[in-house]
Amino acid sequence: MxxxxxxxxxxxxxxxxxxxxxxxxxxxxxxxxxxxxxxxxxxxxxxxxxxxxxxxxxxASKEDVVVRFLADMGAGIHAELAARPAGEPPSVALRHAVWVPMGACAADHSERALHVVRLILRTPALHARFLERQAQWRDEMAAELVRRAGPAAGTAGLRPRLTAGMALTAFDAVLQRWSDSDGTADPAALMDEAFAVIAPALDGDGAGP
The missing domain is CATH 1.10.10.60 (Homeodomain-like)
Structure with missing residues (x-):
């Protein structure tokens, strides 16, 4: 459809x-x-x-400005995941999806993105909203993974949520390392490193509950 x-x-x-x-x-x-x-x-x-x-x-408040920024990040991740080719391994599709906001940060040579990322990660109230948004992203990504797998796969138990959660954990780790490096670390290389670690779990054959 x-x-x-x-x-x-x-x-x-x-x-x-x-x-x-x-x-x-x-x-x-x-x-x-x-x-x-x-x-x-x-x-x-x-x-x-x-x-x-x-x-x-x-x-409604200055906090809502940052929430809108986070909403745009989530929309970019979901749109990219939905657009990935059918049959692509989950690790590849998810790596491309979470790269969307990370790539936008890397492409901003004014350091504005780096400062905004630091603001979110280092302000407790904003970091809490970031984690809250990520819980929503995880659910949306899990639903998209189920859709991509097709009706024969059913809901696949816990796998879609765990798979989406691992991809977002990798995204968090890369974002934190890039921020800690003052933007000098190569985010694409960091993303490749992170997904090399989790790819076997993301692309498993689904055995188990």
Missing amino acids: TSRPEPPLSLAERKRLLVADELSEAALQLLARTGFDAVTVDEIVAAAGVSKRTFFRYF
């Missing part, structure tokens, strides 16, 4: 997305540069050149 194409966005919707993107970018840059606890909403709106009322039209 082929999915229906998404209807085109209206002009008003495109404008809303543009404003939200601009607000998010200004906020993330300020938060990453100054620190989450040190920045106020007033400072964010001043940096973005909008009113406080406009900010709260798009975000």
Whole structure:
């Protein structure tokens, strides 16, 4: 079954997305540069050149700015996994999927991505939201793995959730190592190393419960 194409966005919707993107970018840059606890909403709106009322039209709090960033990461992972060729080994499909946000970070030569990653990993409240989002990503990825396996595989017991969880653990390890290296470590090499370790488990024959 082929999915229906998404209807085109209206002009008003495109404008809303543009404003939200601009607000998010200004906020993330300020938060990453100054620190989450040190920045106020007033400072964010001043940096973005909008009113406080406009900010709260798009975000409930400054934490919500980072949550939106995380939501975009999750959407990229899921979309890539869904688009991988049928029959591709899980380790290959999942490696490509979790590389989407990591590759975006690596491609940002302004160090903005590195600062945002550090902000999330080193701010307890934001790290908690990151882990909360990852639990959602795991469930979505597990459902996609079941779909890819086809109806003959059934729900495959615990394997889809465990497989998705291992892929996200590898992603976390690479993200942390890249952050700790001040962005000097090669994220692609780190990702290859991580998936070389877990690939045998991801591509197992499914024996057991």
